[in-house]
Amino acid sequence: MTDRLTQLQLCMDQLIDILFSALSYVDQNHDTVPLNPADPKEIDPNRNPPTEFDFQSSQQELATDIILKTRQILTIIDTLPGVGVTKAEQLSTIKDLRNQLKNAEIEKSKAIDKKEKLVELVNSLILEVGDTISKTR
Template sequence: MTDRLTQLQLCLDQLIDILFSALSYIDQNHDSVPLNPADPKATDANHNPPTEHEFRSSQQELSTDIILKTRQILTIIDTLPGVGVNKKQQMETIQNLRIELNKTEEEKRQAIMEKENLLDFVNSLIIQVGESIATTR
């Protein structure tokens, strides 16, 4: 599970990809429309735009994707810590977390010391057993 800021960054990247895809699709598949109604419609033999229904349907799907991704981003933003919390409360939370971190670091140091002591003890036992075996032979 990633943190919320990473999730937010990923969603923003995805939204940019969706927006780019939407603009690219519209640019590549729109039908030409003359600026002046009196001008003839430009045609290109290599360009076969989708039907009006297909084009509208694709636009609807792309806009739905944009809306859903935007809602997901807003939901992540709403769940970020500190939203709706004043500065004093944030500072108290930070201080409490700092105290908790210091306690955890102390527990970690003690666990490492205990591990080192046990490792030294096991090494001395191995040496004693090895010496005992060597003297009995």
Template sequence: MADRLTQLQEAADELANQFIACFYYLERRHDLEPFGPNDKIPDLKPEQPKEVDSLPPDVFQAGMVELARDLILKEQQIEYLISNLPGLDNSEREQEQLIRDLEEELKVAEAQRLEAVKEKQEVLAKLNQVLRGIRRH
């Protein structure tokens, strides 16, 4: 499973893609209606491609509602991921103390590792002595 920052980045990318899909839907599926009294809708020639592929108003509205719901869900997912990032509830001083504590734990673990490596080398040396002793007999 991806780490939290990767999940957050992927969710933000998905949200951007959803915004683009919403703009595309609104641009391509709306009714051609004039905004003002001087606006005119040009007549298309049969060989001209349509600028929009209008949907019935109720279908268009239902599509907008669904897209809006998807945007809200994605935004809530992003908020949830952000709220679960480490350190948001800690002050800078607490985070620095946590780092110092972790550094101390790391030093202890490193000392234990070095001790284990030393012990391993001693056991290998003893094993070599035993094997040499067996060969001589």
């Protein structure tokens, strides 16, 4: 699972793709309309536009995709940490987390020192046992 910011970025990219697809579809499939109503409608024999029903249903589907993706983005934004929290509260939280990190680093350092002392003790005991065994033989 990715973090929320990555999810948000992916959804934004997907929304941009959907918007581009919608604009491209409408641009490529719309019915031609003359600029001057008195002019005759031009018909391209090489172009087969979709029926009005298909065009409208495709537009509806694209609009639905845009709405759903936008809702997904808004949901992710609402779950981001810090939404609805003041700047002072965020700074206080960061300060508390820094203090917790410092304390954890101190505990880690103490544990490493303790481990090194225990390793030295075990090594010295191994050497003593080895010396004692070699002297008894």
